[in-house]
Amino acid sequence: MSGHVAIDDISIRYSARRQSQLALDVTRLALAPGTFSAIIGPSGCGKSTFLNAIAGFIPPASGEIRLDGRVLNGPCADVGVIFQQYALFPWLTALGNVKFALKRFKLPRAELHRRALAALEEVGLASLGHHYPGQLSGGQKQRVGIARTLAFEPRVLLMDEPFGALDAQTRGVMQDLLLRVWQKHRATVLFITHDVDEALLLADRIEVMSAASGKIIRSYGLSQLRSAAGAQSRQCRFAGYPRRNSDTAAAAGFAVLTQCTAGCLAS
Ligand SMILES: Nc1ncnc2c1ncn2[C@@H]1O[C@H](COP(=O)(O)OP(=O)(O)OP(=O)(O)O)[C@@H](O)[C@H]1O
Numbered sequence: 001m002s003g004h005v006a007i008d009d010i011s012i013r014y015s016a017r018r019q020s021q022l023a024l025d026v027t028r029l030a031l032a033p034g035t036f037s038a039i040i041g042p043s044g045c046g047k048s049t050f051l052n053a054i055a056g057f058i059p060p061a062s063g064e065i066r067l068d069g070r071v072l073n074g075p076c077a078d079v080g081v082i083f084q085q086y087a088l089f090p091w092l093t094a095l096g097n098v099k100f101a102l103k104r105f106k107l108p109r110a111e112l113h114r115r116a117l118a119a120l121e122e123v124g125l126a127s128l129g130h131h132y133p134g135q136l137s138g139g140q141k142q143r144v145g146i147a148r149t150l151a152f153e154p155r156v157l158l159m160d161e162p163f164g165a166l167d168a169q170t171r172g173v174m175q176d177l178l179l180r181v182w183q184k185h186r187a188t189v190l191f192i193t194h195d196v197d198e199a200l201l202l203a204d205r206i207e208v209m210s211a212a213s214g215k216i217i218r219s220y221g222l223s224q225l226r227s228a229a230g231a232q233s234r235q236c237r238f239a240g241y242p243r244r245n246s247d248t249a250a251a252a253g254f255a256v257l258t259q260c261t262a263g264c265l266a267s
């Protein structure tokens, strides 16, 4: 199965006015094909910087990033990115936006149309394909963004707080939708969120970053979290934390993660 991402000791610096700032400290991470990993960490710690480097938008100052053994030196069609801002072309319809993303593949017209429509169907928007972004809600715009990325079937899907701008109810609907399409496509997903609850709901693994200049300092598998929660549940401050789903193991996992994260970030 393809979609193996190896991030080998990358660090990232930004330079401005002859000064250089370390935005991401030396970080190593491996993403197994078809897995769903979330990154959490405090604001400004370098989460977006890390994701942008994997997307090929920022060159690392050291280290390298490989996809299925091939070094990534810039953006490539195997890596799709979805941001919080929808970045749709306002002068193109929903269908037009998805088609635009497919243009570089130089498909025959009928095939281009078929793939774009199928991607919109997958996110439940086929009937609104003729609408312009200005005529769509935030959740609908983000669906177009997801369709636009899914249409070219990337092996890796990078998401930077994609649902951060949505209200709680729409976010829940979008999380379900994302899990559904991911289960079908099985791209390797790296998902940034501020919301520990969202990370627990979606991911198989959670990577925790330290405060700026950040790096990954803890890595949790969900099963590992849940069993740790079983052992520690008595001391869990947040054991009764209300969750959207009624999975008490996940609620306890949340408690442990929150405690660990608080400990890590303070250190
Ligand atoms: N283009 C840039 N030029 C210079 N410095 C930058 C640039 N982009 C980000 N930074 C700095 O790099 C650091 C990491 O920023 P980054 O956006 O990666 O953080 P983040 O973890 O995604 O934060 P948030 O959770 O608020 O989105 C910050 O100190 C930020 O000010």
Ligand SMILES: [Mg+2]
Pocket (backbone or CB within 6 Å): 047, 048, 049, 160
């Ligand atoms: Mg960010």
